[in-house]
Amino acid sequence: MSLYVRMVVVLTVIGLISGSFLATVGMLTEERIALNKQRAIEEAITHVIPDTESSEILYEEKGLAIYGGRNEEGVLIGFGILASGIGFQDKISFMLGTNTSLTTIKRLKIIEQKETPGLGAKIEDEDVFLKFWENKDCSEPLTLRKPAVKTSEELGPTEINTITGATISSESVLKIVNSSLERVRQLIKEGHVQSEQQDVN
């Protein structure tokens, strides 16, 4: 066999074997990986809308997904808004829990972030950042409190505390929250997302 033919044959055979090997591994792990993602989302919904028993996806578009959380009786008790946007260094994505009329934020959970460790990465920190989001009035766009204060009592009704040394990361989360809330309101108005409270009324 000439060298050229041998080179082609050897590379092709290695490629084919590797390819079929990978296809097998891919098939074997696919289901579990999808399940892991699903579970992570469900956990986030249960965290941001307390008392959720079951949840379902209501709407999805690029950078935004809306989940509905239902309690034991099957009544819709809140929306889980999975949104993402650009932070200081990379994408930030989070799950935001609101009530069905989009007037109160129940809780916020950061799903993914690659902010500076020790500074911007504190957006994941419950005591430094996330606790200030709990039960926050969001009928008006939220604003940032700068410089930072120590307790939630010192904040105005629509104010969110800044992380000292990480203004841009705090601001990024705030902007994504405001714009996604705006977008969800628009979607509900246009009838893409049904909030059952309106049906009852």
Add this chain to the structure above:
Amino acid sequence: MSTKSIGQEFTKGLWDENPVFRQLLGLCPTLAVTGWVINGLAMGLATAFVLVLSSLVVASIKKFIPNQVRIASFIVIIASFVTVADRILAAYFPAISKELGPYVPLIVVNCVILGRQEAFSSKNSVSRSFIDALGMSLGFVLALLALSSIREILGSGTFFGYQVMGSWFKPWIIMILPAGAFLTLGVLLGIALHIEYKIKLRK
């Protein structure tokens, strides 16, 4: 062909030819994911998985690979095992997989792995290549553990996630930033060279 004893083949990876401290190979993952011990350990084990399996395969099929396409063949084999490692992490250890992010696929370009295929597995028997890969992997894991222990203890005051420093300790944030990785690696390399120098003097 290597003329070392099997034992030496294994231990050379730990010190004499340690991939990080002596050969300065695989520095990208060494610097990037050693902020926490758990990440360093996971990265070390994933690299070990790929290195050992690739060495076994390359040493078994080296006769059939024409010299001209050996690098391409090695890379395809390495990339396959890296993808397997990536999928297994994503399926069974989602938290670690999320932490390591793009650095798992980047094991493909870790020079330790391709370097061992080129310098050792393509010239030596399957059993020797296996021992060599094991030794190199262990050397790499130990180096990552050394770096990540120092960085996690000084940078977060924890070890393996457990608080080890008292409340008086203020974490040095720089140690978990990229600069801390370079500082730690530099100091460790200096210490390694110093020890090597002392050993040579004694001989």
